[in-house]
Amino acid sequence: MSENLARHFLLRDDVTFLNHGSFGACPRPVFETYQQFQLELEGEPVEFLGRRLHELLRVPREALAAELNCGSEDIVGVLNATTGLNIVIQSLGLKPGDQILTTDHEYSALEKTWDYICRRTGAEVVVAKVPMPLTTEAQFTDTVIAGMTERTRVLFLSHITSPTALLFPIERAITEARSRGIFSVIDGAHTPGHIPLDLTALGADFYSGNCHKWMMSPKGSAFLHARPEVQGLLNPLVISHGWTKQSREPGAKGAFGNSPFIDEIEIQGTRDPAAWLTVPAAIAFRRDNDWWAIADHCRALAQETARRLGELTGLSPLSAPEFSAPQMVAMPIPECDTAAVHAALFERYGIEIPVFKWQETCIARLSVQGYNSAPQMDKFLAALSELLELGTRQRAAQG
Ligand SMILES: Cc1ncc(COP(=O)(O)O)c(C=O)c1O
Known part of the structure; x- marks a missing residue:
């Protein structure tokens, strides 16, 4: 789905763009x-x-x-x-x-x-x-x-x-x-x-x-x-x-x-x-490209990514899936310096995604649009795991 659709967009190739929510992105x-x-x-x-x-x-x-x-x-x-x-x-x-x-x-x-x-x-x-x-x-x-x-x-x-x-x-x-x-x-x-x-x-x-x-x-x-x-x-x-x-x-x-x-x-x-x-x-x-069907795929990918991150962090989601914005999910992450993690995701991995603290919870807010792909989700999870040492934490918790 997404490689084909990514061609329609003007987004830079060197950035993994997971932040449609802030300002959108306009197809060519x-x-x-x-x-x-x-x-x-x-x-x-x-x-x-x-x-x-x-x-x-x-x-x-x-x-x-x-x-x-x-x-x-x-x-x-x-x-x-x-x-x-x-x-x-x-x-x-x-x-x-x-x-x-x-x-x-x-x-x-x-x-x-x-x-x-x-x-x-x-x-x-x-x-x-x-x-x-x-x-x-x-x-x-x-x-x-x-x-x-x-x-x-x-x-x-x-x-x-x-x-x-x-x-x-x-x-x-x-x-x-x-x-x-x-x-x-x-x-x-x-x-x-x-x-x-x-x-x-x-x-x-x-x-x-x-x-x-x-x-x-x-x-x-x-x-x-x-x-x-x-x-x-x-x-x-x-x-x-x-x-x-x-x-x-x-x-x-x-x-x-x-x-x-x-x-x-x-x-x-x-x-x-x-x-x-x-x-x-x-x-x-949107009509010519059957965008509501694409949005369904995006929703599934967003929820799946949130589920995988939840497994890595052990943290519960903010809501039941039906109350999550379909193509956007705010995923709790362990306590961290959110500004530093946000900057490192962009500077070291080329990943554009908001990471911030809301009330007492640290959050990574993932947007999934038609131009995004499953490999991009893998890349994001791997980068975040590395930065937050998620694998190590989980192993320590289990051990
Ligand atoms: C919930 C909500 N309201 C209002 C706005 C403001 O949108 P704009 O800057 O386009 O006016 C945003 C922007 O992200 C938003 O998330």
Whole structure:
């Protein structure tokens, strides 16, 4: 499978790339489409950005809406999930004493965003500690729901977590939040192209996800989805041509004939829209190469590698397999200087993989994408064993 697929990617031959999760990797045909857009733009900037842009921007919105099962007027392109979530977080009109309920597995840049907004508004973050290892849906849902109070205004959850690569079963918590009048804000940075996503069925108020990770479009392509009923709450982070004085009046259209939600967020001064415009090509590449089937192989390889590492370390996984992100697994490793191990894996073995400490646990977070192979997993396990002297430790423990 993978040798053939690796040809499609631009990744360097001298690096064993096991970190798709951080920034993704874009296949060559998709990247060529991206460059084609950029060439067209530079060929006639006024034609491209002045006359054609609004029509061009409609195409990825519609393609993504079909892929993620939502209305194409309810989804808009943003540069990255951080931007999409910032738009929401900075719009919610929080007051002193309001609570934002979240978990202890969230992404640091968004934790900072909440701290920033709390400092400005007097709201406070309440962190629910998810029981580990995560083995049942109820463990997660009951913990989150137990954290809801009269003061909870917002529920903020990652769908797939960054440090622990867990697939959180967020559905029941979202429903419960709705029934209590709590906004649900979901960080889906890792989900598009990683798990089949049905935004309408999920029913979150706000959901932002990256296309540039697992959907494999170029960097700088992401979306924000908002239920029609809550779109009017949102303010763009940058005021530009898309904004109108009337935009908050009932039934108002945006400056370019879409909903105000779309026009205000889509048009924010001059910028290069090529990455976003390439999203349909990324969807087509995945479809043409039967990527969900490839993803199944990747999931099996990720789980198998985690199982083998667990045998070497004697450490238990962070979750049951169904709560691990399909193509990403955070594997506990013995106590070590994680920065040194991370550097040595790259410098001595040419292996790119995040190694870090999360709470009290040292973790190697493995991503497996179509370009990866079983021999690469062997190489990684051998390198880590050597660095951490895993064989020696195990023999000592047994002896
Ligand atoms: C859970 C999570 N949220 C948000 C982000 C931020 O993504 P971006 O930098 O593309 O905005 C990441 C990035 O890895 C992430 O893992």
